Amino acid sequence: SGFDGFGFSIELIQTLENKGYKDPSPIQKAAFPELMLGRDFVGQAQTGTGKTAAFALPLLERLKKSNKLAQVLVLTPTRELAMQVADSFRAYAAGHPQYKILAIYGGSEFRGQIIALKKGIDIVVGTPGRVMDHIRQGTLNTNGLRTLVLDEADEMLRMGFIDDVEWILEQLPEERQMILFSATMPSEIRRLSKNYLNNPAEIIIKSEKKEARLIRQRFIISQNNHKIEVLKRVLEAVSNEGVIIFTRTKVITLVVAEALEAAGHTVAVLNGDIPQNQRER
Ligand code: AMP
Numbered sequence: 001s002g003f004d005g006f007g008f009s010i011e012l013i014q015t016l017e018n019k020g021y022k023d024p025s026p027i028q029k030a031a032f033p034e035l036m037l038g039r040d041f042v043g044q045a046q047t048g049t050g051k052t053a054a055f056a057l058p059l060l061e062r063l064k065k066s067n068k069l070a071q072v073l074v075l076t077p078t079r080e081l082a083m084q085v086a087d088s089f090r091a092y093a094a095g096h097p098q099y100k101i102l103a104i105y106g107g108s109e110f111r112g113q114i115i116a117l118k119k120g121i122d123i124v125v126g127t128p129g130r131v132m133d134h135i136r137q138g139t140l141n142t143n144g145l146r147t148l149v150l151d152e153a154d155e156m157l158r159m160g161f162i163d164d165v166e167w168i169l170e171q172l173p174e175e176r177q178m179i180l181f182s183a184t185m186p187s188e189i190r191r192l193s194k195n196y197l198n199n200p201a202e203i204i205i206k207s208e209k210k211e212a213r214l215i216r217q218r219f220i221i222s223q224n225n226h227k228i229e230v231l232k233r234v235l236e237a238v239s240n241e242g243v244i245i246f247t248r249t250k251v252i253t254l255v256v257a258e259a260l261e262a263a264g265h266t267v268a269v270l271n272g273d274i275p276q277n278q279r280e281r
Pocket residue numbers: 020021022023024025028046047048049050051052053
């Protein structure tokens with residue numbers, strides 16, 4: 001296996017084989033040796049480079065026998081990413097069913113999260129606001145944390161979470177490993193890295209943008225009051241495919257959805273006002 005030689009367990013190698021992974025991606029090749037040693041790490045890499053596995057695999061392998069307290073905390077900018085990262089951890093932990101992994105994020109029920117946290121947990125993946133709430137009210141104990149991961153740090157900055165992130169960093173045990181992933185490195189992220197990371201290994205992965213080359217991009221200029229009509233014509237031309245339409249505001253999602261439904265399309269609206277369980281569905 002291309003994953004031999006990093007010190008991974010047989011169980012993990014088997015899981016990766018079952019998933020059809022043959023070789024580590026460049027960010028993984030760079031990250032595995034550093035993270036298996038417990039070093040701090042800064043990775044500049046985009047989604048699609050395999051960055052989740054780059055930190056998830058070594059962190060799973062370095063978990064200590066469960067002492068009920070969370071050992072790893074991963075912060076993500078969005079609920080969807082938190083769920084996705086937690087799912088990845090679960091998939092990679094297939095050979096270690098005893099590991100407990102939990103996603104905690106706003107909009108979903110507090111009670112279920114508290115019960116799961118009380119039962120004992122190894123890895124928590126969450127959005128900054130909800131993680132802060134749990135730390136404040138004592139339901140997430142940070143004393144056992146050995147590793148913190150900031151995933152998509154530049155997005156957290158862009159979404160205004162950076163103060164929350166710093167507050168959380170201040171609550172962590174002094175001796176801990178910190179891992180930061182970001183697609184870009186604005187000065188605020190560099191400052192964070194300088195202040196909180198201890199002599200980190202730094203890796204930059206240039207993504208090839210293979211997907212972008214496979215996508216033909218076109219635009220149509222139209223007056224505002226003709227846009228829906230134009231959109232309907234475009235949809236007629238692509239009628240057999242699923243389509244994602246992005247709009248600038250929540251209100252416009254509704255306007256567009258109503259117009260398209262009236263034209264006979266099946267439409268689902270996804271915006272921040274939609275209840276979390278419906279968003280997940
Ligand atoms: P990410 O960049 O973390 O969003 O991962 C992108 C996708 O690549 C995910 O669907 C992973 O399951 C997949 N992936 C990650 N590492 C590998 C690997 N070494 N070989 C094949 N697929 C991988």
